[in-house]
Amino acid sequence: MTQLTIIGCYLGLLLLLGIFSSRLFKGTSKDYMLASNSIGPFLLLMSIFGTTMTAFALVGSTGESFKEGVGVYGLLASSSGIIHSLCFFVLGIKLWSLGQKYGYTTQIQYFRDRFGSDKIGLLLFPILVGLVIPYLLIGVMASGAVINTMTSRVAVPVPSEVAGEAPTLVVKVPGAFKEGTFPEFLEKKADKKGNVTFSAGSNGGLPKELASLIICVVVLVYVFYGGMRGTAWANTFQTIVFMILGMITFYIIAMKLGGQDTLLASLKSASEAIPKHKLIRGAVGEGHEGISKLKFFTYLFVPLSVGMFPHLFQHWLTAKNANSFKLPVIAHPIFIMIVWVPCVLIGAWAASPLFLDNLPPPLQAKLLANPNIVLPVMVNKLATPLLGGFLTAGILAAIMSSLDSQFLCIGTMFTEDIFKHYSKKDSIDDRKTLLIARSFIILVVLVTYTLSLFEPRAVFTLGVWCFSGFSSLFPLVFASLYWKKTTKAGAYACVLAAFGSWLYLFAQSDYAAIREFTVKLPGTDYETMPVATMILCSTVALVVVSLLTKPPEEARLKRFFD
């Protein structure tokens, strides 16, 4: 119950923040969607960082390290530190400047204007929305799973006194709710053998469906009332929360797991137990193939996705001035390090016998099958319910700080790129625009929540494919800003090649069923990430078609190039 109380207080605080920020709302659609371009350096840093760091930052990083070892930091985090800031620097500032000049609110408005093509918006819209939806679903489903795991009962194995008899499970921490509190369809689920049981269902915790619904409602309330300003404030608050709580969790887990008097001694004790194959990236015997060097290199292309995230584009446009970008550009890699290093170490410790051998066999199997639950399980086992509650708040903060921007962005895109764009200009005043944007946001939240009820588990494996899809469109935004010869036909070719290669490789991976899918260099065994092929295809298509088609007119180029 302690965890649930802390989670409740945290969500209440967020609601208060949303209501407070709504009091500063100026009542215009520009204020609602872009906070009237008033966001300074600190809020911009925190909102951009909070938006790019999803649940994956805390839960996924620990899980990946548990599965693959500490090498995941180089694979996913240090590369992002370089590439994300590069995107903010070379794309963000320029797009912000053009947005100020020509009054854009969405990415599609920019591309329509830059290429003088209405249809490019129609081509891009379903692709961008289609790539954001699985991302939203991951957040909604992960929030429900985290709250459920952290509020459910904890059992420990007690060795039997009879020699040879399996240990029995004894409930150490009771769940927040007794059996029978909720309707049966929320409490009981089928286990692997097909038996419908309480322990396979909510197991004493808040049922996932209810937990996800609460998170959706809280995010909806502060996005609905506060718009972009509410989102930026909430992101800032939540980013501070998950960074501080992450460090506290690291300290407590290190002390408990290491079991020594000082932090340094405990750290040493915990790290010495990490198996060798989790410390390196090379192969160690059978079953530990490691990661190939070329695959590691081509992973560098994945973070280019931030250049095409529609929600990040919207955040860039909120900046008060170009100087507001300086702090996010500098501090982003450092912030990634502060969040990721402790999580990666915790994940590697979890793979050591020091932790793993003390778990009941069913839980060990559960962890190996779903590494994303490593962090909640560790906290449940090693920390007090109080810390468990705070950590849950931290994880939810990371999830919600991405969800809010995505909900707001999709609502804005529907309003600006479809509804307003195809309506008679003078039939929609500002008040009506605001009403439509809010209605679309409600609709997006409703649709996302409903889809999440079907538990499309496959969305978790879609994560890297979504990122790759956005990355494959990076050449489009980069060329549009830096290459005058980019033509309308070249832009279409780029989008189609990106989408076509993505679809082809996605099908080759058996629709993400082959989790470790890679593309081998022709005639060799060298593995590359699919994203490298996609970017190659979209770049070649953009360059070749642009060179073969009529260059854009001078008047248009003058508007976009100094």
Next chain:
Amino acid sequence: MKMVVWGLVVLLLILHQDNWLWDDDRLVFGFMPITLLYHAGISVAAGVTWFLATKFAWPTHLEDSSSSEGGTH
């Protein structure tokens, strides 16, 4: 100086590919895996490089961007 900054960014990307630490399982200070420490260093170096970029390669001509001129979108 602008070229030096962009050179540093390229150097960071090269240093990121640390093939020489691929099979190194040493624990620095007794607890920090060397691979993790090295890449945490890359993150700090990235912060420093981007700081230099804001000092010496900043697009100052974009700082006084004028307000909306209206577009065709």
